Amino acid sequence: MQIQKKNFILLSVALLNKQQKLSLVFDNKNTQFISLKIYLASMIGIAKGLTQDFVKKAPKIELHAHLNGCVRRQTLFEIAQRKQINVDFSIFDLRNIKGAFSIFQLIHQVLRDLSDIRRVSREVLEDFKDQNVAYLELRTTPKSCELGTYTKEQYLATVIDEIQKFQQLHGDKMQARLLVSIDRGRPLDDARSTLNHILKLKNNNLIAGIDFSGNPSKSTFKEYEQLLEQARKEGFKITIHVAELEGDEYLQESFDIVNFKPDRLGHFNFYNQELYNKVRQLDIPIEMCPTSNFYTVNMKSLSEHHFKEFFYQGHTINLNTDDTCVFDTDITQEHFKMIQAFNLSEDEFKQLLLRSSNMIFDQSYRPLLQQRINEYFSSSQKQ
Numbered sequence: 001m002q003i004q005k006k007n008f009i010l011l012s013v014a015l016l017n018k019q020q021k022l023s024l025v026f027d028n029k030n031t032q033f034i035s036l037k038i039y040l041a042s043m044i045g046i047a048k049g050l051t052q053d054f055v056k057k058a059p060k061i062e063l064h065a066h067l068n069g070c071v072r073r074q075t076l077f078e079i080a081q082r083k084q085i086n087v088d089f090s091i092f093d094l095r096n097i098k099g100a101f102s103i104f105q106l107i108h109q110v111l112r113d114l115s116d117i118r119r120v121s122r123e124v125l126e127d128f129k130d131q132n133v134a135y136l137e138l139r140t141t142p143k144s145c146e147l148g149t150y151t152k153e154q155y156l157a158t159v160i161d162e163i164q165k166f167q168q169l170h171g172d173k174m175q176a177r178l179l180v181s182i183d184r185g186r187p188l189d190d191a192r193s194t195l196n197h198i199l200k201l202k203n204n205n206l207i208a209g210i211d212f213s214g215n216p217s218k219s220t221f222k223e224y225e226q227l228l229e230q231a232r233k234e235g236f237k238i239t240i241h242v243a244e245l246e247g248d249e250y251l252q253e254s255f256d257i258v259n260f261k262p263d264r265l266g267h268f269n270f271y272n273q274e275l276y277n278k279v280r281q282l283d284i285p286i287e288m289c290p291t292s293n294f295y296t297v298n299m300k301s302l303s304e305h306h307f308k309e310f311f312y313q314g315h316t317i318n319l320n321t322d323d324t325c326v327f328d329t330d331i332t333q334e335h336f337k338m339i340q341a342f343n344l345s346e347d348e349f350k351q352l353l354l355r356s357s358n359m360i361f362d363q364s365y366r367p368l369l370q371q372r373i374n375e376y377f378s379s380s381q382k383q
């Protein structure tokens with residue numbers, strides 16, 4: 001079997017059974033051999049099959065989750081019904097980036113009161129905790145309600161308040177931080193007022209950084225670059241959605257974004273060899289969102305995911321949900337699907353989580369996080 005994507009080739013040969021696999025990864029362009037992995041589970045006993053339960057119980061790290069995209073579908077239905085809001089829920093069947101933006105509009109249409117924002121924030125935090133996420137960075141764009149029921153300052157204060165309450169109750173189980181999103185689909189003035197507002201909250205240690213996101217076809221990164229540079233000078237860490245769509249104009253913008261050297265990149269679906277080399281050379285960690293990427297890229301199978309072009313090179317990456325509501329997924333599934341797609345061993349799963357811990361924005365929590373990961377895997381090995 002041969003799977004080819006861009007300039008890399010992954011060869012996997014199934015030997016005898018599923019756990020005995022020969023995997024060869026090499027650079028097609030330079031015919032440079034990159035790695036040889038032989039999984040002979042039954043002979044050397046290291047690549048035992050990982051169960052979904054094992055993955056669920058592992059202390060995981062979620063760094064790319066949009067608050068509104070992770071609303072429980074049931075909660076949306078309930079609020080819409082109670083407020084008699086007529087919405088078309090059939091758009092949940094649209095599994096692509098356009099569908100995702102329509103769903104975001106729908107969610108914004110339904111969440112009309114601060115009490116809704118409060119409820120949704122609490123539920124999303126609980127859902128990640130129940131999936132044994134040990135460290136979460138949740139992102140959201142502060143926005144006012146079009147009906148005038150709340151301002152964007154009130155929106156942000158409500159989300160922060162819920163995170164604070166959660167920390168007091170469950171901080172020992174899951175540490176939660178906030179990333180404030182700047183939506184490129186909104187006017188630059190809106191982004192400027194968001195930055196001015198969060199500068200006043202700079203000492204709030206729950207705000208871990210800034211995310212630049214939104215519909216990539218709505219504006220250019222260059223329009224926002226100066227503002228993001230100002231945010232960086234003020235001490236904010238920055239993650240940027242990049243290379244979500246295919247096309248020359250997006251590729252050029254991806255170079256602009258990578259040259260900006262953000263602290264992390266989100267998705268990074270489409271690239272050429274030069275851009276790949278640049279990201280590898282600059283060593284910028286990547287937040288990958290397998291199910292979301294699967295639909296955006298229109299993959300036939302997750303084994304085509306660009307995970308293979310980074311993970312086996314030792315690049316710092318992690319796996320995330322993006323939007324649990326939109327893509328009908330959770331963080332356990334995101335890991336389990338990739339473990340299956342690449343036949344990852346227990347040790348590779350552990351390495352993936354340890355690498356994720358290196359890219360969290362609140363590095364003060366890293367030692368404890370790594371301790372929890374190490375303890376989980378050492379106790380599992382004793383069983």
Ligand SMILES: [Zn+2]
Nearest residue numbers: 213241266322
């Ligand atoms: Zn995203």
